[in-house]
Structure formats: C-alpha cells, structure tokens
Amino acid sequence: MIKKDMKLEKIAAQLKILGNPTRLRVFRFLVRVGTKGAPVGRVQRELSLPGSTLTNHIQRLVNVGLARQERKGVELICTANFTAMRALISYLEDECCLEECD
Amino acid sequence: MIKKDMKLEKIAAQLKILGNPTRLRVFRFLVRVGTKGAPVGRVQRELSLPGSTLTNHIQRLVNVGLARQERKGVELICTANFTAMRALISYLEDECCLEECD
DNA sequence: ACCTTATTTCCAGTAATATAGAAATAGTTA
DNA sequence: TAACTATTTCTATATTACTGGAAATAAGGT
Numbered sequence: 001m002i003k004k005d006m007k008l009e010k011i012a013a014q015l016k017i018l019g020n021p022t023r024l025r026v027f028r029f030l031v032r033v034g035t036k037g038a039p040v041g042r043v044q045r046e047l048s049l050p051g052s053t054l055t056n057h058i059q060r061l062v063n064v065g066l067a068r069q070e071r072k073g074v075e076l077i078c079t080a081n082f083t084a085m086r087a088l089i090s091y092l093e094d095e096c097c098l099e100e101c102d
Numbered sequence: 103m104i105k106k107d108m109k110l111e112k113i114a115a116q117l118k119i120l121g122n123p124t125r126l127r128v129f130r131f132l133v134r135v136g137t138k139g140a141p142v143g144r145v146q147r148e149l150s151l152p153g154s155t156l157t158n159h160i161q162r163l164v165n166v167g168l169a170r171q172e173r174k175g176v177e178l179i180c181t182a183n184f185t186a187m188r189a190l191i192s193y194l195e196d197e198c199c200l201e202e203c204d
Numbered sequence: 205a206c207c208t209t210a211t212t213t214c215c216a217g218t219a220a221t222a223t224a225g226a227a228a229t230a231g232t233t234a
Numbered sequence: 235t236a237a238c239t240a241t242t243t244c245t246a247t248a249t250t251a252c253t254g255g256a257a258a259t260a261a262g263g264t
Contacts, residue, residue, distance in 0.1 A: 008130075009123050016121025018198075020222080021114040028110075031198050040241060050224050055242055057222090074231050074240055082200050089199065092191050096120075096133050098184050122252080142211060152254050157212055159252095176210055176261050 011091050014064045014084070022049070023057045030067060030080035037079030039072075113193050116166045116186070124151065125159045132169060132182035139181030141174075 018024050029043055044054050058078055061067035065084045070077050120126050131145055146156050160180055163169035167186045172179050 008126060012121055012123040012126045014121075015117045015126070019114050019116075019118025019121045021111050022222080024110060024114045024117070024198075028198055031200070034200070041239085044241090051241065052224055052226090052243080053222075056224095059242090071231085074238095076241065080198075085194070085199055089191060089194050092187070092194075096126075096130055096182075097187055097191065098133070098136070124252085143209085146211090153211065154213080154254055154256095155252075158254095161212095173261085176208095178211065 007091070010064075011088060014066055014088050017060050017064045017066065020057070022053070023061065026054070026057050027061060027066060027080060030061075030078055031082075031085075035079060035082070037068075037070075037077040039075035039077055041075065043078065109193070112166075113190060116168055116190050119162050119166045119168060122159070124155070125163065128156070128159050129163060129168060129182060132163075132180055133184075133187075137181060137184070139170075139172075139179040141177035141179055143177065145180065 018027060025047055026043060026049075029047060030038065040051075040054060040058065043049070043058075044051060047054075049057075058067060058069065062069055066081050066088075068079050068081055070079075120129060127149055128145060128151075131149060132140065142153075142156065142160065145151070145160075146153060149156075151159075160169060160171065164171055168183050168190075170181050170183055172181075
C-alpha cells in the first residue's frame with residue numbers, strides 16, 4: 001500500500017500541473033496538434049505567452065511526464081504524452097468514480 | 103469562445119483541487135463510501151487528519167463542485183459529486199486526449 | 205442551563221506558485 | 235567569427251496554498 005500511495009502521489013502531481021488554466025491551455029494545444037508536436041515558438045505565438053512563462057509551464061508538464069521535448073535543429077519540439085494522459089484518466093475512472101461510471 | 107474558456111477555467115480549478123495528495127485521498131475516500139456519503143468525523147478518523155486541515159480540504163472540494171455537505175443532526179455528511187466527476191473526466195477525454203483514446 | 209460530541213473559524217508560520225523582463229545560451233547559416 | 239533565431243536561465247515580486255493548534259460555534263441530550 002506504500003506503492004499505491006506513490007501512485008496517488010504521482011496522480012496528484014499530474015492533476016496539480018494540469019490544474020492551472022494557462023498550463024491546461026498549453027497541454028490542450030499540444031494534444032490538438034497531435035503526435036507530431038509543435039515547437040515552443042509556435043505554442044508561444046498561438047497562445048500569446050511570454051517565453052519565460054511558457055518555458056516554465058512546459059517544463060512542469062515534462063517533469064510530471066505529461067509532455068516531452070526533443071530538439072530538432074534550432075527548434076524544440078514539444079509533444080503531449082498521450083499514454084500518460086490515458087493512464088491518468090484511467091486512474092480517475094477506476095479510483096475516483098462509481099463503478100457504473102459510463 | 104469566451105464561454106469555452108470559462109469551461110476551461112472551471113476544469114482547471116477542479117483539477118487543481120484534486121491535485122493535492124491529501125485532498126485526492128479525501129475525495130477518493132468519499133467516492134469509495136458511495137452515494138450515502140460519510141460524516142466529517144469518519145473521514146477524519148479513517149484518514150488520520152487534523153480537523154482544521156480536513157475542513158479546509160473539504161470546503162475546497164465543495165467550492166469547485168466536486169463534493170457536497172449536508173447536515174444530518176449533529177453530523178455533517180459529505181458526499182462526492184459523481185456527476186461533476188464524470189463531467190470532468192469527459193472533458194479530459196474530449197479535449198485533452200487523442201480521438202482514438204479508448 | 206449544562207454537558208458532550210461534531211465541526212468550523214481564527215490565526216500564524218512556512219513554503220510554493222505564477223508571472224514576466226532582461227540577460228544568457230544553443231544552434232544554424234553566411 | 236558574426237549575425238540571427240529559438241529558447242532558457244536568472245531574478246524579483248506578488249499571490250496563494252498547506253498545515254495545524256486553540257478557541258469558537260452548532261446540535262442534541264439530560
């Protein structure tokens with residue numbers, strides 16, 4: 001049950017990170033662009049965010065495993081981690097919802 | 103699209119509230135006891151939390167609509183809001199996941 | 205009115221978060 | 235190397251969060 005609590009801690013950490021409007025917008029944007037991802041600059045332009053603010057948010061998403069960053073030349077491509085997101089949703093369905101939930 | 107952003111704000115607020123380990127434990131407990139709910143004191147005993155801390159967390163859950171409180175005599179019965187939780191999960195599935203997501 | 209149980213409010217301290225301008229670094233190309 | 239674009243790090247400020255002890259309030263029973 002120590003292990004189970006570690007899972008809860010991780011889930012809580014991820015929810016917390018998504019629980020900021022700006023960051024949720026960033027993550028939703030990454031989801032929308034799909035598996036090909038988008039460079040930081042594009043996210044910055046399309047969401048009108050200051051660079052330093054955006055960097056902060058993206059790093060936090062990466063820290064909890066909800067996004068990845070990979071350099072492609074000059075640009076840093078960001079992608080949502082769909083697997084992690086699905087796992088997060090599954091946890092909520094399994095542990096924080098009624099059995100008959102859908 | 104202003105309306106859409108209000109929805110995102112609400113979702114973010116709910117995620118943030120669930121994004122605290124103690125609070126997530128409280129919410130999960132309320133989910134587990136089901137629709138009949140549990141008095142504050144029982145939550146306090148079973149999760150070993152100081153009263154003032156627990157009150158704080160429950161109030162935050164209520165504030166974002168994820169839980170309810172109703173007095174039954176001396177006790178205050180807390181219940182998870184399953185409808186709200188299902189709506190939250192649906193948002194994540196619809197807006198923050200791939201189309202083919204399960 | 206008093207006593208007991210249940211829960212909240214008040215308060216304080218400590219820590220974490222969000223934000224963003226300015227300076228610094230990384231990579232590419234000339 | 236110089237110049238250019240892309241992105242991060244540094245730094246600061248203001249706001250908010252988490253925690254829990256002690257005192258206050260609520261409800262019901264005697």
